[in-house]
Amino acid sequence: MATTRTNGSALLSEWTRAFPAQLRTGFAAGRALEFRWPRGVDRSVVIGMGGSAIGADLLRSLTDAETDLLLRPVREPTLPRWVGPSTLAVAVSYSGDTWETLSAFNEAGRRGAPRLAVSSGGQLQERARREGVPHLLVPGGIAPRAALGYLLGGLLGLFDPAFPASNRDRLDKASKVLGSRTEDLATPSGAPAQLAGRIGRRLPWICTSQDLAPVARRWSTQIEENAKRLALWDVLPESLHNALVGWDALSREEAGRYFVLQLEGASEEDGVRERFDYLSSLLARKRVPVAPIQFTAVDRLERMLCAVQWGDHLSLAFARLGGVDPLPVEAIGRMKRQLEAGGPARRPPAGG
Numbered sequence: 384m385a386t387t388r389t390n391g392s393a394l395l396s397e398w399t400r401a402f403p404a405q406l407r408t409g410f411a412a413g414r415a416l417e418f419r420w421p422r423g424v425d426r427s428v429v430i431g432m433g434g435s436a437i438g439a440d441l442l443r444s445l446t447d448a449e450t451d452l453l454l455r456p457v458r459e460p461t462l463p464r465w466v467g468p469s470t471l472a473v474a475v476s477y478s479g480d481t482w483e484t485l486s487a488f489n490e491a492g493r494r495g496a497p498r499l500a501v502s503s504g505g506q507l508q509e510r511a512r513r514e515g516v517p518h519l520l521v522p523g524g525i526a527p528r529a530a531l532g533y534l535l536g537g538l539l540g541l542f543d544p545a546f547p548a549s550n551r552d553r554l555d556k557a558s559k560v561l562g563s564r565t566e567d568l569a570t571p572s573g574a575p576a577q578l579a580g581r582i583g584r585r586l587p588w589i590c591t592s593q594d595l596a597p598v599a600r601r602w603s604t605q606i607e608e609n610a611k612r613l614a615l616w617d618v619l620p621e622s623l624h625n626a627l628v629g630w631d632a633l634s635r636e637e638a639g640r641y642f643v644l645q646l647e648g649a650s651e652e653d654g655v656r657e658r659f660d661y662l663s664s665l666l667a668r669k670r671v672p673v674a675p676i677q678f679t680a681v682d683r684l685e686r687m688l689c690a691v692q693w694g695d696h697l698s699l700a701f702a703r704l705g706g707v708d709p710l711p712v713e714a715i716g717r718m719k720r721q722l723e724a725g726g727p728a729r730r731p732p733a734g735g
């Protein structure tokens with residue numbers, strides 16, 4: 384791969400800064416497709432992997448809270464048994480060549496489910512064209528995980544009719560807020576860089592409540608792919624019924640290996656505050672460092688997007704700290720080449 388470390392960091396950072404603009408462009412494109420919801424469809428699967436899947440989780444947080452639509456993200460080559468003619472199946476693959484996504488997309492076709500496809504090209508676009516499936520084309524040439532604004536914005540545009548009122552204005556407002564924060568978050572002296580410095584080589588454990596659960600997943604996958612190091616995530620109150628036991632048993636020596644990032648979202652969630660406090664005091668007794676990070680926007684969409692943006696910049700700060708190029712994810716490319724040999728002929732792009 385010809386991209387140098389400097390180029391990789393510069394590109395990733397440019398794409399990350401473009402998140403607010405990507406969201407607006409993606410949303411407009413999703414709306415412009417003028418997809419008509421088939422009659423009788425009240426549930427949906429959104430199929431995708433990795434950087435192309437997280438948009439479905441974020442969308443689901445909104446649809447669960449604000450609509451009657453049942454939406455299930457699918458990260459599998461197979462579909463739940465209940466997917467059929469009354470389920471909308473949306474396949475999202477940035478490259479358009481991901482095996483699991485193509486396989487589930489085909490399966491949805493065999494089951495007679497109405498379908499939609501989202502990609503920057505690849506086999507998914509080609510199959511959609513051949514089979515008369517509406518296809519949303521997103522701009523190509525960037526790493527899938529750095530195209531989240533296009534993918535999520537596109538999904539929000541496609542699913543806009545399922546909401547009681549259009550998301551256009553709130554997305555505009557949220558993207559302005561994101562835009563106003565970009566420079567502070569991106570600077571090497573900003574809060575994400577300071578936090579990355581405090582964490583150092585310790586293993587980050589990102590815990591949150593249901594409100595920001597998809598964001599915690601995004602933080603961990605971005606740290607893994609951009610900074611090339613592991614990060615774990617978990618959700619309260621569930622983790623108080625299992626992970627708590629592991630934390631409780633931690634020895635003094637082991638405590639130094641971890642750093643807990645506590646993502647705090649909607650404070651009105653029943654009982655969540657007390658549960659965060661309970662965990663924090665256990666961790667304090669164990670001498671595990673904890674950093675609470677609050678996202679207080681009243682609007683759910685704005686809150687989620689601000690938290691995604693923060694984590695994306697944190698992952699880049701970790702990459703800088705570790706001296707690694709955030710762009711290439713060669714391990715994923717190798718896996719795809721080895722497991723999909725004889726499948727997609729296209730070589731995955733550098734960042735994907």
Ligand code: F6R
Nearest residue numbers: 433434435476478481527528735
């Ligand atoms: C790479 C990335 C990966 C890909 C995943 C699926 O930037 O984030 O997680 O998203 O390998 O590939 P696509 O998105 O092309 O379907």
